[in-house]
Amino acid sequence: MFVFNKMQRAFAAVLVLSAPPLYAEGLIAAEAKAQDKVKVQTDAAAGVLTQVHQCSPSLQLRSVALNKQQQSQNCLDLAKVEQRFMWLFENPKPVLHDGNMMLRANIYQSKQQYVELASQHFLMPTDNGGMYLEGLPHLKGNQAEFVAYQRDNGEVWNLGHEYVHYLDGRFNLAGDFCANLHDSHAAPENCPRPAPLSPYLVWWTEGMAEYVAHGDDNEAAIKVAKEKTFPLSALFHTGYEKNTGSDRVYRWGYLAVRYMFEKHPDKLRQMLVFTRSGDYPRYQALVNGWGNSMDDDFSLWLTTLPAPAAQTTKAE
Numbered sequence: 001m002f003v004f005n006k007m008q009r010a011f012a013a014v015l016v017l018s019a020p021p022l023y024a025e026g027l028i029a030a031e032a033k034a035q036d037k038v039k040v041q042t043d044a045a046a047g048v049l050t051q052v053h054q055c056s057p058s059l060q061l062r063s064v065a066l067n068k069q070q071q072s073q074n075c076l077d078l079a080k081v082e083q084r085f086m087w088l089f090e091n092p093k094p095v096l097h098d099g100n101m102m103l104r105a106n107i108y109q110s111k112q113q114y115v116e117l118a119s120q121h122f123l124m125p126t127d128n129g130g131m132y133l134e135g136l137p138h139l140k141g142n143q144a145e146f147v148a149y150q151r152d153n154g155e156v157w158n159l160g161h162e163y164v165h166y167l168d169g170r171f172n173l174a175g176d177f178c179a180n181l182h183d184s185h186a187a188p189e190n191c192p193r194p195a196p197l198s199p200y201l202v203w204w205t206e207g208m209a210e211y212v213a214h215g216d217d218n219e220a221a222i223k224v225a226k227e228k229t230f231p232l233s234a235l236f237h238t239g240y241e242k243n244t245g246s247d248r249v250y251r252w253g254y255l256a257v258r259y260m261f262e263k264h265p266d267k268l269r270q271m272l273v274f275t276r277s278g279d280y281p282r283y284q285a286l287v288n289g290w291g292n293s294m295d296d297d298f299s300l301w302l303t304t305l306p307a308p309a310a311q312t313t314k315a316e
């Protein structure tokens with residue numbers, strides 16, 4: 001509580017000096033409150049996740065029971081994911097006002113411990129395999145967090161996929177999670193209702209996380225591709241609440257992103273100009289302008305995908 005009051009006073013001082021409009025006061029106070037609440041909870045997490053291992057300047061692992069070999073292996077795996085991301089996006093610069101210099105991965109000992117503690121520590125739902133929490137990247141002191149757990153074999157579920165969410169948020173998508181066009185209202189962000197109108201970016205964020213984490217080796221996605229369930233133009237409207245489902249979000253998101261990378265990198269470059277500058281209305285206009293012009297070619301492309309060499313597909 002002490003931290004909270006101190007922060008409140010600091011913000012109050014800023015408000016008096018600069019006298020911003022009322023709506024900005026409300027926004028800043030709400031952001032400060034949200035950030036401080038998170039800080040109090042994550043301090044409690046530090047008492048449980050006592051092992052700290054720094055993989056690189058941009059990645060820290062905080063865990064209960066990862067052994068040294070598992071820590072090193074996770075660092076190596078994620079370094080490969082980061083390299084692939086940087087290669088695909090030609091060494092991008094961080095988006096404006098993004099202070100998320102480092103991702104902290106918080107890894108509980110077991111699913112049971114995750115369910116028991118992660119919601120208290122990070123104010124998040126735990127009916128999932130792990131979550132990436134971008135926080136408010138424009139605020140000083142913000143910490144990007146990935147929260148997950150070890151499986152019985154020591155592997156950390158979804159680590160590569162979630163690390164890509166961090167990189168995507170830092171290098172491709174301006175603003176916080178609520179700004180990035182989707183229809184989720186889940187905790188801890190509780191993005192306001194009503195949701196924006198589609199097209200969204202769910203196909204991109206989830207599909208790209210799968211594409212960078214797994215490359216061409218995604219057996220589950222290649223299997224559903226044969227069913228030709230969705231035209232590409234429909235996938236741009238994929239959401240978390242409506243027009244959703246595990247296959248649609250992750251497998252079809254992967255297929256849409258891979259197709260765009262392989263067949264239309266020019267269009268992706270154009271799209272990224274808008275998402276990186278936070279000009280989401282122009283992103284939507286661009287996607288609406290594409291209409292169904294790529295649907296036939298996408299449908300054909302789905303039939304040409306070769307079976308992956310190995311079977312290491314993970315999702316979500």
Ligand SMILES: [Zn+2]
Nearest residue numbers: 161206209316
């Ligand atoms: Zn994801």
